[in-house]
Amino acid sequence: MDPLRILIAEDEAVTATALELELRSMGYRVAGIVDTAEDVVSAADQLHPDLVLMDITLKGVLDGITAAVAIRGRTGIPVVFLTAHADETTMQRAVFSGPFEYILKPFSHTELKTAIETSLKKQQTESEKRSASAPTA
């Protein structure tokens, strides 16, 4: 079975590289690394990753939450937010924008692993529910 592919949206190069290393050690493949909200939306369209790891603060005009909502609406790909923001407003925005997981920076290997697995599991459950409720021909 092919490893699951994860797209990284992170504007700090060091963090993005370390993430790539950690994901590989967990058995995932990195589909790509981008650093703007606009790029992550188009990369998600083109690369069809299984999950997007999204920093909330990105370069460019839009932020990670806006990009996550767009990706979720267009492709249904699950998104895990990485954020150093822990203020009430940002967290409320992140939580209410969709069924997204989030982890606070700096995160540990375990936290990253758990968030990715939870998000993928949730996605799988949703897909199964949709399949079960879809009218059979």
Added chain:
Amino acid sequence: MNPHEAKTTEPKLEPIVIGTFIILIALVAGIAFFSDRSTRKFFESMLWVDEIHAVIDVAKDMELDLREAESALRSYIIGGDHLKRDEYLEKASACVDLHFVKLRERMDHIAPESGSVDRIESLLRTRIKLLNESQRQYESGQGLQNEVLQRGSRSMEQLVEAFQEFANQGHQLLTSRISERQKEAQTMQTAMAVSGIAGAALAAFALLLILRGLANRREAGRQMLASLREKEVLLKEIHHRVKNNLQIISSLLVLQSEKLKDSGAKEIFAECGERIQFMASVHQQLYASGNLMRIEFGKNLSDIASNLMRSHVLTGCDVTLETRVSPLKLDIDTSQALGLIATELILNSLKHGFKGRESGRIVVELLSEDPCKLIVVDNGIGLQGNAGIGSSARMGVGLVKALTRQIRGAFELVNESGGGTRATISFPLPGDLKTGATP
């Protein structure tokens, strides 16, 4: 220039407003005084007029009574009845007695210094006496009545003069009284008008100052709010930057550890990552609590222990964690040091305490008594077999001792009687936190 500094150079409005209101109150008191004085003078004038009317009434009554007495005199002249003459004299004298008492009482209120009434009374009594004398002379037939009549004529002239004088005095009194009242009225009108205008001007000035003060306060409040929001944004940015930097350090450690071949060295890098995690969690709690002076360390300690247990699962050994944590608010420095100490002690127990064991238990306690205590106990192999703690080649014990010294505490590491180790850190509460310690 700081806008708040500019505000401090402005004169204070309070003394000006207070001064203005004091003057305003004085003016209102002045108006009240003049108004009271004016009212009293008005009533005095009314009473004075009433007194004048009373004098006129007494004079009229006296005239009527004298006319009534004259009826007896007419009977005497027509009939020559001596009794009627005596009756006239008696009535006339009684009339003068009665009415001059009343007249004098009234005049005492109007013009106490005036001697006109006494003179008129005296002349009137003389006139009656001469009349009586004249009649008696006439009755005696000696023909001396002419001489008495001449004296009577002089007396009459004097009486007319006295009345004239009395009338003149009354007129002068009235004229001076009117003039005096006019002057007083004019003075009071002027005083009241000036007081009123000054009062209105001062009230307007005070109102202007109060409105200006309120506007200044509103503006200062707005500036403070803007400054506060600016600082909140700044704090948020700094917090974001600190956490991002900690993430970068953590990521660098991950990247560098990848190049290491030695598993021991890799483990050290991983432990460094965990310490960074702990520092970030203290920072996070500090930011979230909104209190930069102290944090609830008890909750922090529970989180540290749980995270370490999750990230250090031992192969073939089931280790459970028990936390008995009393709520304890501590300053940031003490919290940071105690958190690092707890990390070292728990890691030591996990890495060296359960070698060859299938299960184990770690108990983490935080006691908020004085001195406070952080205790980490395990039921493992104890110090004899614990190479990690005994040999302080790694940070372990050396770091714990250094951090304990930093918080002016005492470190004790002993074997448990039933097996395992007990590490106790006793530390005093910083002076300014003693009152804030939660029991």
